Amino acid sequence: MATTTGSEKQLDRILTLELARVSEAAAVAAARLRGHGDEKMADQAAVDAMRTELNRLPIDGRIVIGEGERDEAPMLYIGEEVGNKKGSAVDIALDPLEGTTICAKNQPNSLAVIAMAERGNLLYAPDVYMDKIAIGPGYSAGLIDIDAPAEENLKRVAKEKGVKVSDLTACIMDRPRHARLIEEVRATGAAIRLIGDGDVAGVIHTTDPDQTGIDIYIGIGGAPEGVLAAAALRCIGGQMQGRLILDTPEKIERAAKMGVSDPKKAYTMEEMAKGDVIFAATGVTDGNMLSGVRFGRNGITTHTLVMRSSSGTIREIRATHQGEHKFDKPA
Numbered sequence: 311m312a313t314t315t316g317s318e319k320q321l322d323r324i325l326t327l328e329l330a331r332v333s334e335a336a337a338v339a340a341a342r343l344r345g346h347g348d349e350k351m352a353d354q355a356a357v358d359a360m361r362t363e364l365n366r367l368p369i370d371g372r373i374v375i376g377e378g379e380r381d382e383a384p385m386l387y388i389g390e391e392v393g394n395k396k397g398s399a400v401d402i403a404l405d406p407l408e409g410t411t412i413c414a415k416n417q418p419n420s421l422a423v424i425a426m427a428e429r430g431n432l433l434y435a436p437d438v439y440m441d442k443i444a445i446g447p448g449y450s451a452g453l454i455d456i457d458a459p460a461e462e463n464l465k466r467v468a469k470e471k472g473v474k475v476s477d478l479t480a481c482i483m484d485r486p487r488h489a490r491l492i493e494e495v496r497a498t499g500a501a502i503r504l505i506g507d508g509d510v511a512g513v514i515h516t517t518d519p520d521q522t523g524i525d526i527y528i529g530i531g532g533a534p535e536g537v538l539a540a541a542a543l544r545c546i547g548g549q550m551q552g553r554l555i556l557d558t559p560e561k562i563e564r565a566a567k568m569g570v571s572d573p574k575k576a577y578t579m580e581e582m583a584k585g586d587v588i589f590a591a592t593g594v595t596d597g598n599m600l601s602g603v604r605f606g607r608n609g610i611t612t613h614t615l616v617m618r619s620s621s622g623t624i625r626e627i628r629a630t631h632q633g634e635h636k637f638d639k640p641a
């Protein structure tokens with residue numbers, strides 16, 4: 311069940327469907343460069359397309375999670391203003407190409423992702439790492455605890471799901487920093503799905519274990535991806551906790567400037583994405599939940615998930631973009 315926290319004011323619901331246009335455009339642009347081995351080029355194409363579409367929206371938008379901090383990202387940087395300024399003040403989290411390496415290799419689960427909430431309702435976080443844990447809907451509140459050992463969390467999930475721990479699958483990013491975590495999880499008998507990149511998809515996959523085979527996401531990934539994943543779970547339902555990894559005085563200071571007063575705080579999903587949140591993700595490459603873009607005889611097809619937390623509506627949009635269309639121009 312979706313929950314509403316933070317400001318009760320709702321976003322103009324028409325924006326929900328508008329977000330699909332934005333993620334579709336980015337996905338199509340990136341998809342033209344699938345498997346070309348050039349991560350930067352694919353990312354740049356997605357950024358350009360997403361920015362163009364975003365600037366058409368009737369919003370007074372501010373990017374809070376973007377391509378990086380201003381000095382390192384020329385477009386869609388944190389703090390950039392987007393939209394035609396004619397609508398409500400909103401904050402935006404985006405990743406025009408989540409899983410650049412996946413796309414460059416044409417492997418599963420790269421996405422174009424965007425979330426929007428009222429101004430001030432998305433965690434304004436620096437581009438650092440975040441420790442994360444997430445499960446899908448249907449479990450009792452407070453079941454998982456980011457500070458508990460993996461074994462404990464797995465036991466609690468297995469008990470409520472009515473299965474053995476060895477029947478569960480945990481999604482973990484394949485990184486040397488997770489060596490101990492992977493050992494701990496394996497020692498419980500649970501299976502692990504190691505992913506190379508793309509932990510926004512990894513978290514979203516916990517919401518439909520029957521389809522994706524994933525029950526729980528655990529481990530350290532990017533903080534921006536953490537906020538995006540929290541926004542998605544706010545809409546679908548589920549539980550997530552995240553803790554920024556602020557392990558140097560410089561990072562603590564950067565975070566403090568963005569309003570993070572307690573560098574050790576574990577954020578709940580509701581604290582990372584408050585109020586009415588809308589979210590869209592379009593598949594770039596084929597994935598466990600979303601198909602990738604197809605360039606067909608009759609047009610370009612895209613597969614998008616669009617969701618809104620206040621209503622709990624989850625829409626899957628399979629769109630065919632035909633004829634003389636902006637997408638037809640090669641990137």
Ligand code: VTB
Pocket residue numbers: 408409410483485506507508509510530531532533535
């Ligand atoms: C992730 C993942 C991204 O970066 O959060 C991650 O979702 C974490 O950083 O797709 P490292 O790659 O340094 O582990 C990506 O893998 C790439 O942006």
